[in-house]
Amino acid sequence: xxxxxxxxxxxxxxxxxxxxxxxxxxxxxxxxxxxxxxxxxxxxxxxxxxxxxxxxxxxxxxxxxxxxxxxxxxxxxxxxxxxxxxxxxxxxxxxxxxxxxxxxxxxxxxxxxxxxxxxxxxxxxxxxxxxxxxxxxxxxxxxxxxxxxxxxxxxxxxxxxxxxxxxxxxxxxxxxxxxxxxxxxxxxxxxxxxxxxxxxxxxxxxxxxxxxxxxxxxxxxxxxxxxxxxxxxxxxxxxxxxxxxxxxxxxxxxxxxxxxxxxxxxxxxxxxxxxxxxxxxxxxxxxxxxxxxxxxxxxxxxxxxxxxxxxxxxxxxxxxxxxxxxxxxxxxxxxxxxxxxxxxxxxxxxx
Numbered sequence: 001x002x003x004x005x006x007x008x009x010x011x012x013x014x015x016x017x018x019x020x021x022x023x024x025x026x027x028x029x030x031x032x033x034x035x036x037x038x039x040x041x042x043x044x045x046x047x048x049x050x051x052x053x054x055x056x057x058x059x060x061x062x063x064x065x066x067x068x069x070x071x072x073x074x075x076x077x078x079x080x081x082x083x084x085x086x087x088x089x090x091x092x093x094x095x096x097x098x099x100x101x102x103x104x105x106x107x108x109x110x111x112x113x114x115x116x117x118x119x120x121x122x123x124x125x126x127x128x129x130x131x132x133x134x135x136x137x138x139x140x141x142x143x144x145x146x147x148x149x150x151x152x153x154x155x156x157x158x159x160x161x162x163x164x165x166x167x168x169x170x171x172x173x174x175x176x177x178x179x180x181x182x183x184x185x186x187x188x189x190x191x192x193x194x195x196x197x198x199x200x201x202x203x204x205x206x207x208x209x210x211x212x213x214x215x216x217x218x219x220x221x222x223x224x225x226x227x228x229x230x231x232x233x234x235x236x237x238x239x240x241x242x243x244x245x246x247x248x249x250x251x252x253x254x255x256x257x258x259x260x261x262x263x264x265x266x267x268x269x270x271x272x273x274x275x276x277x278x279x280x281x282x283x284x285x286x287x288x289x290x291x292x293x294x295x296x297x298x299x300x301x302x303x304x305x306x307x308x309x310x311x312x313x314x315x316x317x318x319x320x321x322x323x324x325x326x327x328x329x330x331x332x333x334x335x336x337x338x339x340x341x342x343x344x345x346x347x348x349x350x351x
Contacts, residue, residue, distance in 0.1 A: 111254045111267065112233030113293045119146075119262040120227055125184065125218040128195040135182075135228070136262065138216055142179045143265070143285035144258040148234045150187035150249055151194040151217075159271040160253045161198075165205050170275035171282070175206075176214025179282050183215075186229060186236060186249060188222045195219050232256060232264065257281040259288045266291035 121136030138144055147164065149157035161183070168175070175181055185195065195217035203212045229236065236251035255273065257266040265285040268277065281291060 108235050108237050109250050109252055110235045111252050111269065112235070113264075113267045114231065114233040115264055115267075115293065116290045117231055117233075117264045119231055119258060119264065121262045123220070123224045123228060125220040125224060126192055126195075128192055128199045128217045130192040133218070135218075138180050138182050139258070139260055139262045141260060142177075143260055143282050145179060145181045145282075146232070146256040146258050147181070147183045148186055148229060148232060148251075149183060150185050151190050151198050152187065152247075154248070156251075156253050156271065160255070161202055162205070163270075163272040164255060165202055167273045167275045167278050169206060171279045173279060173282060174208075174214070175211040177211075179214070179286075181215050182218065184218045184220070184225070184228060186225055186234075186251070188220065188225060190219050192219065257285045257291070259285045259290075261288060263288070263290065265289065267294055269294060 119135065119139075121134065121139060123135045125133055125135060127133050145164070147160065149160060151157070164181075168181075173179060183198070199212070199215055199217045203209055203215055206215075234251070234254070236249050239248050239250050241247040252269075253271050254267055254269045256264055257268070259265050265288075266281040268281070284291060
């Protein structure tokens with residue numbers, strides 16, 4: 001019985017195999033013999049490798065499609081959940097029905113940029129120590145950063161003060177020396193205890209306790225609050241909290257730069273502020289220079305619909321829009337990838 005041997009390095013093994021070559025390959029192996037190859041060398045193994053490679057390519061394509069499909073499904077689920085995400089415990093707040101226009105209650109909420117308006121410096125407030133002060137006590141030497149908030153605000157006010165503090169940490173100016181920060185509560189029910197707690201928290205967050213004298217947290221009566229907010233152009237309304245009582249406020253977010261003389265010099269909207277712009281505003285205000293109006297892109301604290309007694313953040317609508325854009329882009333990417341896979345598969349089948 002003859003043995004089959006292959007040629008290695010282009011040279012055949014001596015012995016009985018040579019006789020087989022002279023006699024020609026057996027019937028069972030003739031299908032693998034190529035007339036252009038030396039005796040004993042076949043294309044059998046390369047053909048197996050090509051077949052396996054093609055199978056691996058198809059498996060990889062199926063695997064890639066499966067992974068992409070899972071990713072798309074996961075993103076769709078996450079997007080759907082984010083659209084329904086609540087900003088507090090279930091039952092406390094929920095997204096109200098979509099409207100073609102903002103709720104009517106927000107008609108009174110907004111920021112009017114009353115540049116160059118003179119603040120009523122004679123207004124009386126109570127500082128964080130319980131001492132009665134005049135608004136004018138914080139003017140005359142330095143420009144002032146004014147923030148109108150309320151200390152028990154469940155969301156936006158803290159974000160506003162957090163953004164201000166973070167920006168000031170990157171500004172090469174010192175509170176109490178180059179400028180003062182005056183935070184006034186719009187809620188007449190709040191008192192010095194809350195103001196003191198807020199001051200200690202933000203001075204600690206700022207990271208320079210020696211600047212505490214440059215931070216002032218004030219509370220006051222409704223008449224003084226109304227006069228100040230009207231002058232600043234800060235529109236807000238009371239709304240019911242989760243308990244149904246009028247303990248919360250619908251308002252927009254903004255800070256103001258005021259000159260040493262008490263004139264409104266610049267408005268910054270939103271809850272994050274550019275350190276560069278903030279420093280420039282303080283420097284210009286210190287020279288009693290009045291700035292120019294900025295884009296009135298408002299961030300509201302709450303949406304309130306008295307017909308359904310529901311609240312929702314404007315940010316929820318932005319998240320929904322962002323999710324839709326993401327799904328659209330991802331769908332386009334998937335379409336391109338599937339078409340590319342189809343062309344590659346067609347090209348391989350044609351070979």
